[in-house]
Amino acid sequence: MPLPSLSPLFLLFLTPKAWSYEAPEDKQDVFARTACPAFLTFTNAAYLSGVTVELPCLCKPEQVQSVVWFFRKHLERSEDAKALTDHHGNHLLDPSQVPHSGDLRSRFSIRLFSLLIFRAGPDDAGIYICGSAHKDFFYGYDLDIQEAPTLSFTNRLASEASDGKQDQSADLSALYRLFTSFQPWSVCDRCGVPGEQVRAGLCYIRSRFLNVRYRRANQTVVSCGSGAVPRAFGLKQSRVAAKLEVRSCRMTCPSQAPPSKLLGLMSLFGSSSASLPTGLPLYYLTHPDGQVLTLGCPGARPDMAVAWDRGNKPIYRSEHSSGADLRLLIDTGHHLLFQPAQTQDSGVYYCWLHGRRAAEIHLLVYPHFGSQSLLSHPDFPAAVQTVLGSYAAMTTVFFLLMLGRAVLRHRREQGHVD
Helix, strand or coil, X not given: CCCCCCCCCCCCCCCHHHHCEECCCCCCCHHHHCCCCCCCCEEEEEEECCCXXXXXXXXCCCCCCEEEEEEECCCCCXXXXXXXXXXXXXXXXXXXXXXXXCCHHHCEEEECCEEEECCCCHHHCEEEEEECCCCCEEEEEEEXXXXXXXXXXXXXXXXXXXXXXXXXXXXXXXXXXXXXXXXXXXXXXXXXXXXXEEXXXXXXXXXXXXXXXXXXXXXXXXXXCCCCCCHHHCHHHHCCCCEEEEEEEECCCCCCCCCCHHHHHHHHCCCCHHHCCCCCCEEEEEEECCCXXXXXXXXXXXXXXXXXXXXXXXXXXXXCCCCCCCCEEECCCCCEEECCCCHHHCEEEEEEECCXXXXXXXXXXXXXXCCCCHHHCCCHHHHHHHHHHHHHHHXXXXXXXXXXXXXXXXXXXXXXXX
16 A cells, blocks of 8 residues: 655654664674765666666765665755655565555665665656765765667567667767667576567767766766756757567576475375475465556566466567557566456466566455446446346256155155045
């Protein structure tokens, strides 16, 4: 359930325990070995929309036992920085309860000294600073979240020929050059059956006129949505869109260990393989129909290959990315998205991580009437027909039994008279 809507400006008079993480005093502070920069700079980081972003606080003074995260938009002033709080203290927010779209306050958690943003979107782009309750700033990030409007499907030969290459664009001016930088192809997301590989291509800019406070390994290259890009470049109109490419693959499953003696005895006494334990983590989820539902694979990270099955039927991106029915799809963050969920979506779903089944999810989508009239529900006529048919059948059986009983009694009375 999303957190209640709050004012966008977080006041700093809250107690530190409510919106920070405090290190145990008896544990060694591993951050004390890393010196913080004397002049605060911002490390550029770019991700596709929909992924879970983790921003670690890489340094802090040894005497500081707790940190606070601050956030501001790229175009806002430093005075507009807001303290982020998940109102759970050290309690971690459950990603399964995070709505697919919502404001930043309902989609982040503080784990140890790191800030986690679930299903990050373009509105989450900005400056994130790890600091203290006294507004001492230790480490900063320049976060850029890019959307991939469409999926591109390529054949394996063409994609192998372009592996490791960057999609260069023409010079838009003498001041900068835009290009798409592709990540390596992921491993095949399934084994033993046809699977898919994905790779993301993010928009970057090369220029000698970038702001020096925003840094990368290459000082002349940052992502297109970075705060280092001068406003005079006007990249909002000319920036290159991010890309997500998909290609088919097939991978053999690793050899499995021989069956144990217990499984052999179970099969000897007639137990079917379906009744044997699968060894997968098992999850149960209920959700009302008519509302958006997002399923995330437990343990998945942005750099992992994730796949989804419904029962034994694979759900491929190539089959759920085009056409009129886009109610069920896999988004760029590798979540299984129902827009909206319906009662017929109930069933058993499996997710894969790096070519291995990782979890089994039992989903029940129940009717949610709310303000909807019961008579207007699309399943109401079929339900009435089923109930009336069952009642008629039971009534018929009852009268047949009563008739048979009466016939037997009549014959017995006739036998006594004779």
